[in-house]
Every structure is written in structure tokens, then in C-alpha cells.
Amino acid sequence: MRLPPDSLAFQMLGAAAAVRGVHEGTALPQAIEDATNLLRLDRVRDAATRGAIQDLAYRTVRQFGATRALVTQLVTRPPGALVDSLLAVALALLLEGEEGDRSKVGRGGYSDFTVVDQAVSAAASEPKTAHARGLVNAVLRRFLRERKALMDAIAKDEEARWNLPTWWLEQLRAAYPDRWMALAESVNVRPPMTLRVNTKRLSVDEYLKELANAGMAGTAIGPQAVRLVRAFPVSQVPGFATGDVSVQDAGAQLAAPLCEVADGMRVLDACAAPGGKTGHLLELADIHVTAVESDAERAARIHENLARLDQRAEVIVGDASRPKDWWDGQQFDRILADVPCSASGIVRRHPDIRWLRRESDIAKLVNEQRRIVSQLWSLLKPGGILVYVTCSIFPTEGEEQALWFGAQLPDAIRLQAPGQLLPGTKAQETAGTNMAGQPSLPSDHDGFYYARFQKRA
Ligand SMILES: C[S@@+](CC[C@H](N)C(=O)[O-])C[C@H]1O[C@@H](n2cnc3c(N)ncnc32)[C@H](O)[C@@H]1O
Known part of the structure; x- marks a missing residue:
């Protein structure tokens, strides 16, 4: 059976394919791309359908903890990966139904009946899921009948309660004993x-x-x-x-001003793609920017961004931790090290990150961040400034790193910087930092960490 692309059933099927991709380890934007290619959607012609699939997929991934726990409760024998994901998409929509008004669901305004009916049509339309149409119908109806008991049953499951992996919650609790709940809640708030x-x-x-x-x-x-x-x-x-x-998020907009660039300076933007901060630096002064990015595909996006802004930079595909492969030997006045990190501060924009990251990734990232900054330090002129940035809220990638850099980098003087910015709040001052004389902080931003070091002249 062929479904019309503007039907909820078609869009649920597309979202289910994308969600399955995330379950298998693919980042959500790529998983959506793969799903829409599978459905043979034309990028321009079918923009509205792609948008609807994307919206459903994001909504589902935000509630992956709860929907996965519900599927485990409701299904005794695994029905297959795509059926699982289709159930997750339907349950995410049903879960968005407001308390006391279950007839309308979420922003789409679909009734419970429509969600169930369209999920069954979606299952029936696809050879890989057609065998499970009865199961999809039975599971979703049972959820509607036994909703309260089922929600009570999964309430003790932390991943289901917070829609965050247990290890992630442990990191939050350890770092922020007084406010971890607010931080855990904030990941599912729609970002501005x-x-x-x-x-x-x-x-x-x-x-x-x-x-x-x-x-x-x-x-x-x-x-x-x-x-x-x-x-x-x-x-x-x-x-x-x-x-x-x-x-560009308001928290990310602090990076370029913190570099304090002036006309004529040579600036290294060390982990640069897609070039958001490169463009910002170039808007602040007439400077020469070298933008280094290890991922060639992502580096191409720097060119696209700069072309839109009518700006120029020298873009190098290279590893920031191996400057001998690409550095011409001329030192820089400023270095922006926006290093790879857990991205735990931008989960509200990238809801898939928490499910794709593993706890073991953090130690690897911490080592990579140390390798990059230690190697870049000798590229900085005496008197020059290095700005260290992560979009993380884990102190292992933030203040703990800054303390390590302060102790390890020769001739490093720690300068004022915002320190840890928690999502949606004002900056949290951390040891050795304060905001006197710094750019004023916006009130609604993602989570970032900022530290600055000057090389003794
Ligand atoms: C946080 S993102 C940078 C965002 C960018 N500064 C912006 O504002 O648009 C980190 C980037 O570093 C790149 N990267 C990771 N490891 C790297 C390395 N060793 N050398 C250079 N780039 C690296 C990643 O591919 C990613 O594009």
C-alpha cells in the first residue's frame, strides 16, 4: 500500500526509519537524511514532508528513555527494529498528550485515535513491518487503556524518568548536587x-x-x-x-569577543567547522584567520558559511593536535581552541547526543582536548591569548581541564573568562575566573565552558 507523503502514517514511517538509525549509532541529521532518501523524497519538492519527519524524529529521540521502557513493558517478543522504532514514534506522540486532555496530542493536535490509526497504516504499508500491524494496534491501544499503570511501572527507571542515560545522570549528580534535576529537565526544553x-x-x-x-x-x-x-x-x-x-546560540557568541581580536592580527581557529565562530571572528576586526578542521566534509561547510558572509579565511584540513603537518611556522596572536567534546551542553538542540555517546568517550575526549591544547600552545606568540571552549557541562572537560592547562602549559597566565555556563542560566563562576570587564552574558543560551590563557611576554 502506498501512503500519501502528507499523511501522518508516511511521516511516522520516515521518523521510525530515522529513529532506528539513531538506535544503531547514526547521528540524527544523517539518519533523517538516510530515511528520506529511502522514501525517495526530493529535498526541495518535498520540504514540508521532510520537515514533518524531522519534527517527529526529534520529538521521539527526546523521549527515547520513556518510549524504550514502554516498549519493553508492552512487548514480550522483540518485533523487529523498525517496528520497535515505529512504536517509539507513536508512543512519543501519545506521551505528549496533555494531562486531562488526551483527545489532543502535542503540537500536531492529533487525537489518540489518529495516532493509533496512522501507526497501524504505517506498519501495514511497509513489507518489513506489515506482519506487525496487529501488534502495533494492540500495543498502542493497551498503552491508552493502561497508561497510568504503565507510567507508574516505568517511573522507577531513571532513564525513562529523565530521558537521559544513567551514566550521564551520575555525572550531573556528582558535578551539580543541588541542581542536577533542573539540568536534567532542561535537556528536553525546546531551545530558542x-x-x-x-x-x-x-x-x-x-x-x-x-x-x-x-x-x-x-x-x-x-x-x-x-x-x-x-x-x-x-x-x-x-x-x-x-x-x-x-x-548562533548566544553562549557560542561569547567565543569570538573573548579572543579580543584587533585589525592585522593572525588568528588560529583550531577546530573550526562548520565555521560559526570563524565567521564571527572575521566580523569583529580585519584579521587573517587560519581555520583548521580535521573532517574534510565538515571543512567544506566553513567555505559555504564564509561565502554567505562574504568573508575569507585560510581553511586547512588537518589535525589540530599535529601542527607539524600543516603549520607554516609563523606564530599566532590569538588561538581559539573550540575542541571536540561530549556536547553535553547542547543536548536540547541535539537530542540524539545523549544516546550516541558512551561513558568511555569522555576520558578519550579529555585526552584529545589535552593533546590539542598542549600542541597548539607553542604556536602562540608571547603575549598572545588562547581561548579554550567546550560545549560541555561536565567539569572533566571544563574547569578540571583549565586547572590542568594552567599547571602544564609553560608561561601560561590564566585570564578572566566566563567559566562554566549552564544551559538557560547566567554564567556560573568557577575557581580562578570571574566576569569583571568581560562581555555581558545573555540569559538564554546553551551550556559552554570558557577559559583563557595568555602566554607570558
Ligand atoms: C565544537 S566543533 C567546532 C565548532 C566550530 N568552532 C563553530 O563554531 O562552528 C569541533 C570541531 O572540531 C573538529 N575536530 C575534532 N578533532 C579535531 C582535531 N584533532 N583537529 C581539528 N579539528 C578537529 C570536529 O570535526 C568539529 O568540527
Whole structure:
């Protein structure tokens, strides 16, 4: 049976294929791409359907802990990976039904009946799942009948309660004994869409007027940061195509100003793709930027971003921890080390990260971060500044690293920096850091860690 692409059933099937990809270890954007290729969706022509599949997949992955626990409760014999994922998509929609009003579900406004009916149609339409259409029907109906008892049964399961892996919760509890619950809750909050205004071209106030003329509302939340009241596709955002604005979280917008660049400086952006911070650096002064990125495909995105902004940088595909492979021997005035990390501070934007990461990844990342910064240090001029950034909220990748760098890097003076920014809050000051004289902090941002070191002149 062929389903119309604008049907919920078709979109649930696409989302199920994407969710299965994440379950098998693929990052969600790639898993969605793979799923829509499988369904032979044309990128441009079928944009609305792709958007709907993406929305369902993100909603499901946010609730993966709960939906997986429910499937385990409801299904005695594993029905197959795609059926499992289809059940997860349907259950995620049903779980979004507001307490007291189960007739309407989530933003889509689908009734419970529609969700069940469309999930069964989705199962029936696909050879790999058709055998399980009866099971899908029975499982979802049982969930609706026994919802309270089932939710009580999974309530003791931490992964189901918080939609976070147990090891992740342990890290949060150890690091933030007083606020780990708020942090765990925050991962499922929908993040704002925040823009960075290129103030070389227009002021934030001028841009807010442009937005208003286009019928969009925004608020200034930083020197260049504008938070949109509602998210829009970038193609509809005024000034995006021409580089007047870029999409960048307000916490990420601190990185470039912390480099304190001035005209004529040589700046190394050491882990640069997709180039968000490269572009920002170039908007702040007339500088020469060398952008190093180890992943060639991702490096191509730096070129795309800079072309949109009408900016230039020297882009090198290389390993930041092996400068002898690519460095020309001329030292830099500034180094931005936006190192690879757990990404535990940006989970609300990338809900798949928590399921893809393993606890054992953290120690490997900590070592890689140390290797990169230690190797880059000799590339810095005396008097130069290195800014260390992670989008992590785990102290092992933040303050503990900064203390290690302070002790290990020769001639390093620790400068003021925001330290640990927790998602959605003001900066949390950490040992050895404070914000005197630093850029003011926006109020709604992802989680980041910032430290700065100057090389003794
Ligand atoms: C946090 S992201 C950088 C984000 C970027 N600075 C921005 O603002 O758009 C880290 C990047 O480092 C790259 N990377 C990981 N290991 C690296 C290495 N050893 N050398 C250079 N780049 C690396 C990753 O591929 C990834 O693109």
C-alpha cells in the first residue's frame, strides 16, 4: 500500500526509519537524511514532508528513555527494529498528550485515535513491518487503556524518568548536587532560535526593525544576539542569505569577543567547522584567520558559511593536535581552541547526543582536548591569548581541564573568562575566573565552558 507523503502514517514511517538509525549509532541529521532518501523524497519538492519527519524524529529521540521502557513493558517478543522504532514514534506522540486532555496530542493536535490509526497504516504499508500491524494496534491501544499503570511501572527507571542515560545522570549528580534535576529537565526544553547580527553591517536595533517589517518578533539578548520569539526556516529569516545575520546560540557568541581580536592580527581557529565562530571572528576586526578542521566534509561547510558572509579565511584540513603537518611556522596572536567534546551542553538542540555517546568517550575526549591544547600552545606568540571552549557541562572537560592547562602549559597566565555556563542560566563562576570587564552574558543560551590563557611576554 502506498501512503500519501502528507499523511501522518508516511511521516511516522520516515521518523521510525530515522529513529532506528539513531538506535544503531547514526547521528540524527544523517539518519533523517538516510530515511528520506529511502522514501525517495526530493529535498526541495518535498520540504514540508521532510520537515514533518524531522519534527517527529526529534520529538521521539527526546523521549527515547520513556518510549524504550514502554516498549519493553508492552512487548514480550522483540518485533523487529523498525517496528520497535515505529512504536517509539507513536508512543512519543501519545506521551505528549496533555494531562486531562488526551483527545489532543502535542503540537500536531492529533487525537489518540489518529495516532493509533496512522501507526497501524504505517506498519501495514511497509513489507518489513506489515506482519506487525496487529501488534502495533494492540500495543498502542493497551498503552491508552493502561497508561497510568504503565507510567507508574516505568517511573522507577531513571532513564525513562529523565530521558537521559544513567551514566550521564551520575555525572550531573556528582558535578551539580543541588541542581542536577533542573539540568536534567532542561535537556528536553525546546531551545530558542538565536541570531548573530553582523554589526559591521547593521545595528541590532536596525535588524529588529527589519524583523518586525517581515512580521517576525525578536528580542536583543546580547551585543549581537537576537532571540526570535518563534523559530523559522533560515530561508525565511531576513538577511540570512546575504550574511547580515547568522544562526548562533548566544553562549557560542561569547567565543569570538573573548579572543579580543584587533585589525592585522593572525588568528588560529583550531577546530573550526562548520565555521560559526570563524565567521564571527572575521566580523569583529580585519584579521587573517587560519581555520583548521580535521573532517574534510565538515571543512567544506566553513567555505559555504564564509561565502554567505562574504568573508575569507585560510581553511586547512588537518589535525589540530599535529601542527607539524600543516603549520607554516609563523606564530599566532590569538588561538581559539573550540575542541571536540561530549556536547553535553547542547543536548536540547541535539537530542540524539545523549544516546550516541558512551561513558568511555569522555576520558578519550579529555585526552584529545589535552593533546590539542598542549600542541597548539607553542604556536602562540608571547603575549598572545588562547581561548579554550567546550560545549560541555561536565567539569572533566571544563574547569578540571583549565586547572590542568594552567599547571602544564609553560608561561601560561590564566585570564578572566566566563567559566562554566549552564544551559538557560547566567554564567556560573568557577575557581580562578570571574566576569569583571568581560562581555555581558545573555540569559538564554546553551551550556559552554570558557577559559583563557595568555602566554607570558
Ligand atoms: C565544537 S566543533 C567546532 C565548532 C566550530 N568552532 C563553530 O563554531 O562552528 C569541533 C570541531 O572540531 C573538529 N575536530 C575534532 N578533532 C579535531 C582535531 N584533532 N583537529 C581539528 N579539528 C578537529 C570536529 O570535526 C568539529 O568540527
